[in-house]
Structure formats: C-alpha cells, structure tokens
Amino acid sequence: MTIAIEVADLQKTFSGKRTVRALDGVSFAVESGTVFGLLGPNGSGKTTAVRVLTTILQADGGRASVLGHDVRKEAALVRSLIGLAGQYAAVDENLTGRENLRMVGNLNHLERSFVAARAQELLDQFNLADAADRPLKTYSGGMRRRLDLAAALVARPTVLFLDEPTTGLDPQSRNDLWEVIEGLVGDGTTVLLTTQYLEEADRLASTLAVIDKGRVIAEGTPTSMKASLGATVLEVGLHSIDDARRTGAILDALGPHQALVSGTLVEVTVDDGPRAAMAGLRNLDAESITPATFNLREPSLDDVFLSLTGHRTEDTTPGNDAEDGAKRSRRRRKRIEEVEDALPIATGELA
Amino acid sequence: MTTATIDAPAQPSTPSGGLGSRLHWLASDTVTLTRRNLLAVTRIPEALFFSTVQPIMFVLLFRYVFGGAINTGTDYVNYLMPGIFVQTVAFGAVSTSIGLAEDLQKGLIERFRALPMSRGAVLLGRTTADLIRNIFTIIIMTVVGILVGFRPTTGVLAYLAAVGLILLFAYALSWGFAVIGLTAPNSETAQVMSFPLLFPLTFVSSAFVPVASMPSWLQGFATYQPVSVTVSACRSLMIGAQAANTGHPTSYWVVQTLAWTAVLLIALIPLAIHRYRTRT
Numbered sequence: 001m002t003i004a005i006e007v008a009d010l011q012k013t014f015s016g017k018r019t020v021r022a023l024d025g026v027s028f029a030v031e032s033g034t035v036f037g038l039l040g041p042n043g044s045g046k047t048t049a050v051r052v053l054t055t056i057l058q059a060d061g062g063r064a065s066v067l068g069h070d071v072r073k074e075a076a077l078v079r080s081l082i083g084l085a086g087q088y089a090a091v092d093e094n095l096t097g098r099e100n101l102r103m104v105g106n107l108n109h110l111e112r113s114f115v116a117a118r119a120q121e122l123l124d125q126f127n128l129a130d131a132a133d134r135p136l137k138t139y140s141g142g143m144r145r146r147l148d149l150a151a152a153l154v155a156r157p158t159v160l161f162l163d164e165p166t167t168g169l170d171p172q173s174r175n176d177l178w179e180v181i182e183g184l185v186g187d188g189t190t191v192l193l194t195t196q197y198l199e200e201a202d203r204l205a206s207t208l209a210v211i212d213k214g215r216v217i218a219e220g221t222p223t224s225m226k227a228s229l230g231a232t233v234l235e236v237g238l239h240s241i242d243d244a245r246r247t248g249a250i251l252d253a254l255g256p257h258q259a260l261v262s263g264t265l266v267e268v269t270v271d272d273g274p275r276a277a278m279a280g281l282r283n284l285d286a287e288s289i290t291p292a293t294f295n296l297r298e299p300s301l302d303d304v305f306l307s308l309t310g311h312r313t314e315d316t317t318p319g320n321d322a323e324d325g326a327k328r329s330r331r332r333r334k335r336i337e338e339v340e341d342a343l344p345i346a347t348g349e350l351a
Numbered sequence: 352m353t354t355a356t357i358d359a360p361a362q363p364s365t366p367s368g369g370l371g372s373r374l375h376w377l378a379s380d381t382v383t384l385t386r387r388n389l390l391a392v393t394r395i396p397e398a399l400f401f402s403t404v405q406p407i408m409f410v411l412l413f414r415y416v417f418g419g420a421i422n423t424g425t426d427y428v429n430y431l432m433p434g435i436f437v438q439t440v441a442f443g444a445v446s447t448s449i450g451l452a453e454d455l456q457k458g459l460i461e462r463f464r465a466l467p468m469s470r471g472a473v474l475l476g477r478t479t480a481d482l483i484r485n486i487f488t489i490i491i492m493t494v495v496g497i498l499v500g501f502r503p504t505t506g507v508l509a510y511l512a513a514v515g516l517i518l519l520f521a522y523a524l525s526w527g528f529a530v531i532g533l534t535a536p537n538s539e540t541a542q543v544m545s546f547p548l549l550f551p552l553t554f555v556s557s558a559f560v561p562v563a564s565m566p567s568w569l570q571g572f573a574t575y576q577p578v579s580v581t582v583s584a585c586r587s588l589m590i591g592a593q594a595a596n597t598g599h600p601t602s603y604w605v606v607q608t609l610a611w612t613a614v615l616l617i618a619l620i621p622l623a624i625h626r627y628r629t630r631t
Contacts, residue, residue: 054465080467090458094391106383107468109376135394151462 004032004067004159004190005053011061012048012214022048023059024214030207035181035191037205037222039198041305045214046194047087050163053192054084066159080108083152086163086194090148091136097123097147098132101154108155115154122150126180142173149180160184162193166200178203198300202226210308218308225304232273233303234280236266237293247291250283260306264292269299269307377469384476385483388450392484402446403491406439410492413559414499421560425594429503432496433513433585434558437578439492440485440521441553445545447481447525451532452541455630474623478525485521489514503589513588516608520581523612526619533626552578557586557597577611584608 005028012023022045030036040046051057053064055075064071066078091100098119105115123132126146136144145165152160162181166174181204185191195201201208202222210218210225218225234251238244241264248261251268254276259268270276273296284291392399410431418427454460454473463473493501503510528545535541555565555572556579562570573579584604586595597604 051461056461056464076467079465082465084462084465087458090462092387092391092459093457094394095387099387099390103383103387104462104466107380107463107466107472109379109467 002032003029005030005036005065005192007049007053007062007064009062010049010052010059010064012045012052012057012059021214023052023062025062026211026214026216027062028209028216028219030190030192032190033185033188034207035185035193035205037201037208038192038194038211039196039201039208039304040194040211041196044211046211047163048214049211050084050086050161050192050194054082054161055079080155081158083155083157083160084163085145085149085152086161086165087167091144091151093136096133096135097128097139097150100136100147100151104151105154110155118154118156122153126150127176140173142169142176145169145173145177146180149177153184157189159190159192162191164194164196167196174200198304199298210304212305212309218304226299231271231299232269232276233297233299234268234270234273234276235293235295235297236280236284236291238264238266238289239292240264243289246287247284247289250287250289251280253283254279269303373469377471377475380469380472381475381479384472385479388477388480389483392480402443403488405442406435406488406492407495409438410435410495410499417559421564423561424596425590426500426502428496428500429590429594430586431559432492432501433589434556434582435496436489436492436514436517436585437520437582438553438558439488440517441524441549441578443485443488444481444521444524444528445542445549446484447477448528448532448535448541448545449538450477450481451529452535452538455533456537470628471624474526474529474627478522478529481525482518482522485518489517504594505589505591509588513585516581516584516588516605519612520577520608523615523619526616526623529623530619530626533623533630552576556582558582575607577608577615580604580607580611 007029008027010023010026012021014020014022024045026045026049028036028038038046038049048057052059053066053071055071055078058072067081069078069081071078092103095103101119101122102115105118106112110118120129120132123129126149128143128147128150131139131143136147139147149162149165152162165181166177169177178200181191181193185204191204193201193204205222208218208220208222208225209216234254236247236251238247244261244264244266247266248259251259251266254268254270256271257269259266268276277294277296281291281294413421413431413435414428418431421427423430451460451474454477460473527548531544531548532538532541535544555569556562556576557573558578562573562579565573583595583597583599584601584607587597587601587604592599592601595601
C-alpha cells in the first residue's frame with residue numbers, strides 16, 4: 001500500500017497561562033486515495049495535528065510527512081501539494097465567491113487563465129454559480145462552507161485536510177457537503193478529516209482514529225468500531241431515582257451491553273433497536289414502571305468515548321487545544337447549536 | 352513502506368526557486384493581497400465615508416471653534432491644514448492594526464500560512480493597501496481644506512513633496528500599527544490599544560497649536576517627536592518656512608522627518624515580521 005500521510009510520535013505542548021499538552025505522541029498513517037477520519041471531542045488535539053501537517057504550526061517532537069515530504073524541512077513543497085479547509089481556515093467576507101477563489105489561485109502561483117477557468121468550474125460544481133459575484137456576507141452558512149472547500153481545491157491538491165468541515169451546519173447543509181466530499185474521493189484525492197460527529201466519520205471515512213488528550217486511543221474501520229459499541233442507544237427517562245435503578249437492572253438484562261444509570265436517566269446500547277425497545281417496554285410494564293421519556297438514537301461520539309475511556313467527552317477538555325478565548329467561545333457556541341440541532345431528532349419517534 | 356507518487360498539478364512554479372523568483376513571487380503575492388485589501392475597502396463604503404468624516408469634523412472644529420483663540424502669527428487655516436493631514440494619516444494607520452487583527456481572528460491568515468505563497472506578502476499587502484488609501488484620503492482632505500480657505504503658497508512641486516513626506520511617514524506608522532494588530536487578541540482590542548499611542552503623538556505636537564504655548568517641560572517632546580517633525584516639514588513645504596515660523600529652515604525639518612521615518616521602518620519592519628512569524 002502507498003502511504004500519503006504519516007505521523008509518528010507527534011508532540012506539541014502549548015505553554016501559555018496554562019501548559020497544555022495538545023499532542024502527546026500521536027501516530028497514524030493514511031493510505032493514499034482514502035478518507036481518514038480523526039474523531040475526537042473539543043480539545044483532543046485534532047486541530048493541532050492538522051495545523052502541524054499543514055505546516056502552520058511546528059511540532060516539538062516526532063515526525064510528520066505528506067507524500068513523503070517532511071512538513072518541517074520541506075514545508076514550501078508540502079504547501080504546494082495540500083489543500084486546507086475547515087473551521088479556522090476562512091474565506092474573505094468582503095470579497096465575492098469568485099474573487100476569493102481567484103485570490104487563492106493567484107497565491108498558489110497558478111497561471112491566471114487556469115485560475116479563471118478553475119474558479120468557474122468549482123463554482124458550478126459546488127452549486128455556487130448563481131452567487132458567484134455576490135459578496136460572501138450574503139452567503140448562508142452552508143454556502144460559505146462549500147466555498148471554503150472550493151478554495152481548498154483550487155490548486156487540485158493531492159492531499160486535502162478538512163478540519164471539522166460541517167461543525168455548526170444544519171442537517172440539510174451537512175448532507176450537501178458530505179455529498180461533495182464523497183465526490184472528491186472518487187477522484188483519488190487523499191482526505192484527512194477531523195470531526196466530532198460519529199455519524200460524519202461513519203459516512204465519509206474508510207479508516208478512523210479516535211483521539212483523546214493528544215493520543216490515539218482506538219483505530220479501525222467505522223464498522224468495526226460500531227460493532228464493538230452496539231448500533232443504537234436506548235434512552236429512558238424515569239419519574240424517580242428508584243424507578244431508574246430498577247429500570248437499569250431490567251435493561252441490563254437485554255444485553256450484551258451494560259446499562260448506565262445517571263440520575264433519573266437510563267441509557268443502554270443495543271444491537272437491534274426496535275426489538276430491544278419492545279422488549280424493554282414489555283418488561284418495564286410487567287414491573288409497573290412508566291417511563292417519563294423513551295428514545296432511540298444513534299450512538300454519539302460521547303458513547304464511543306464512554307465505552308473506550310470510561311469517561312464522557314466533557315471531562316476531557318481541560319485546555320481546549322490551548323487556543324485563545326475567542327476561538328473557544330466560538331466553539332462552545334457551535335456545540336450548543338449542534339445540541340439544539342440534535343434535539344428534534346432525539347425526541348419523537350416512540351411516543 | 353512506499354510513498355505515493357503523484358501527478359503534479361497545474362503548477363507553473365514550485366516555491367523553491369532562487370532569489371530572483373522569490374522576489375518575483377513576493378511582488379506578485381503583494382499585488383494580489385493589496386488588491387484584496389482595497390476591494391474590501393470598496394465593499395464597505397460606510398467605513399470609507401466615516402473615516403473621512405472624523406478628520407473633516409476636526410477641520411471644522413479647529414477652523415471655526417478653537418482656531419480664533421489660537422495665535423500662530425499666521426492665517427490659522429494655513430497653519431492647521433498640514434497638521435490635519437498628518438493627524439489624519441496617523442489615525443488612519445489604526446486600520447492597519449484592525450485589518451491584521453481581523454484577518455488573524457477570522458482565520459484568513461491561517462489559510463495564507465498553508466498556501467505556497469510568499470510569507471512577507473501578508474504584511475506588505477496590508478501596508479501597501481493602507482498607503483494607497485492614504486493617497487485617496489489626502490486628496491479628499493486637500494479639497495476640504497481649500498473649501499474652508501486653505502491656500503498653499505509654495506507651488507505644486509513643494510505641495511507634492513509635502514504629500515510624499517506624509518505618505519512616507521504614514522507608511523512607517525503602518526508597520527508600527529501592524530505590530531499592534533499582530534499582538535492584540537482581537538480587532539476591538541487592537542483599536543483600543545492604538546489610541547493611547549495616537550493621542551499624545553497627535554495632540555502633544557505642533558499640529559494644532561504652537562509648541563511655544565505649552566509648558567517648557569513639554570516643549571522638547573512636542574517639538575521633536577515624529578508627528579511634530581513631520582507637521583513642521585509639511586507646513587514649511589506648503590506655506591513656506593517664513594509663515595510656518597519654526598525658527599528653522601525647511602530642510603531642517605525635512606531631514607528630520609526622513610530620519611524619523613528611516614528609524615521607524617528599520618525598527619518596526621523586523622518587529623512586525625517577528626510577530627507574524629511567532630504568532631500561532
């Protein structure tokens with residue numbers, strides 16, 4: 001197999017007001033022409049790893065190479081081979097879509113005539129042709145992300161880095177963007193994707209690494225990871241703590257995974273959602289327990305974490321990548337939006 | 352383990368060329384980013400409009416409200432306008448710091464760093480765009496000055512020489528404000544950090560009142576600090592050394608202005624580049 005991206009024992013410590021070990025010996029390899037997903041919560045080191053690989057930041061130790069070129073010693077060459085899009089690599093609000101693409105093309109030192117044609121091609125491809133000559137201020141969040149991705153593709157990079165490409169987007173825009181990214185892989189581009197969404201990693205990536213506190217804690221295909229986790233999460237809210245405790249015991253019996261009781265909420269991962277839901281309700285009814293809420297949902301990153309590390313993702317964000325406060329609050333806002341997005345999906349169904 | 356071999360994309364040049372090609376790309380990237388910065392100015396016409404409103408208010412305030420009480424030994428509007436020009440470009444230099452702080456904040460510089468472009472072009476493009484904006488500002492302020500009675504007496508060439516000095520001085524200031532923009536955590540702070548510097552420089556100066564009217568302990572600073580020196584040079588060039596009444600010939604101030612500008616550029620350019628490199 002041919003390796004497009006190789007990272008070995010990467011170390012990076014930010015020393016500011018608080019010393020944060022953003023990368024604590026990260027290692028992974030990405031096969032050429034595949035999508036590799038780096039899955040982890042905020043502050044796990046995903047963005048730092050991408051910044052090192054895209055030559056923006058220098059690591060303190062370890063090695064990183066792209067297409068066989070060291071990102072530190074051959075930084076200039078690496079920059080001409082890669083594209084970067086994502087949460088922090090922005091586009092210019094005051095310019096139009098076309099002007100943004102042309103600017104990036106010119107800064108890539110491409111022929112002017114090529115840049116003009118390529119910009120038009122990308123605008124058509126990403127369904128932005130109608131908005132091409134409008135300033136970005138008038139774009140929706142989804143359009144902006146598509147343009148951001150287009151900007152990363154102007155120079156036809158061989159390796160593409162997507163840093164949380166859909167964070168903060170509504171489900172429809174997220175879906176549109178996923179389709180675009182899937183199209184790229186068909187062209188043979190190698191993609192490194194970071195994400196907080198298990199669903200996104202599952203849909204796009206052929207190989208996954210779960211990263212926590214600057215270390216890779218699990219690696220494999222999305223299928224193997226989900227198999228170890230269970231396909232669906234059954235979530236039951238009760239009226240009293242006592243009911244919750246009894247429900248925990250009842251749902252435990254569904255197997256093979258253990259139920260988790262926290263307060264009046266009981267969660268259990270199951271392999272066959274509908275069947276487990278029916279069995280669970282029957283058994284609860286037999287014990288005369290009436291749930292306050294009853295939901296079936298896809299396992300989230302949180303569930304992956306819980307099963308891999310025994311702690312929830314919220315516990316793992318001491319330094320938030322040691323980024324500055326503005327970025328941090330922006331991230332937090334995005335996280336809140338994303339929770340709000342998830343709400344209507346989580347409730348409903350089994351009323 | 353083998354490494355992927357790749358088909359080279361449509362790249363006319365790799366960035367690893369000699370000095371000649373590096374300078375070529377530095378110039379080309381600077382043009383690209385200067386154009387981008389100027390386009391942004393035209394996209395927010397309100398900002399451009401309000402950036403000229405403030406200096407016009409200063410002209411009206413000093414010309415018609417305070418001016419009558421200030422004795423300069425010459426027609427006050429002629430004394431005032433060279434000071435207004437320098438004050439306007441000095442205040443305008445804040446936009447260098449705001450622009451860079453915004454680019455950092457929004458993540459544009461993050462994208463630039465991952466592109467195979469010249470490293471120096473971000474700072475050069477920003478300061479060059481601000482230089483061009485200053486040319487526009489000075490044209491507007493000249494028209495405003497003439498409307499309120501400003502009458503330069505020394506001819507077109509001397510006037511243009513004065514404008515050239517103002518632009519040069521403003522360019523040096525831009526690099527100072529670039530350092531602030533690269534240091535501040537966000538654009539609002541960059542703006543707030545700029546004013547404690549600007550106020551003493553523009554008001555404890557010979558821009559609006561004769562230095563002789565200030566307490567003696569303040570006169571040394573007020574006469575020889577860079578804004579004052581530039582104002583004195585421009586006033587001497589625009590209305591003649593006699594009317595400017597500084598007690599020195601025009602060349603005295605012109606040489607000092609050039610010296611200050613050189614000192615500022617030599618000190619500030621490496622500092623700004625260092626801040627740009629180390630800011631993560």
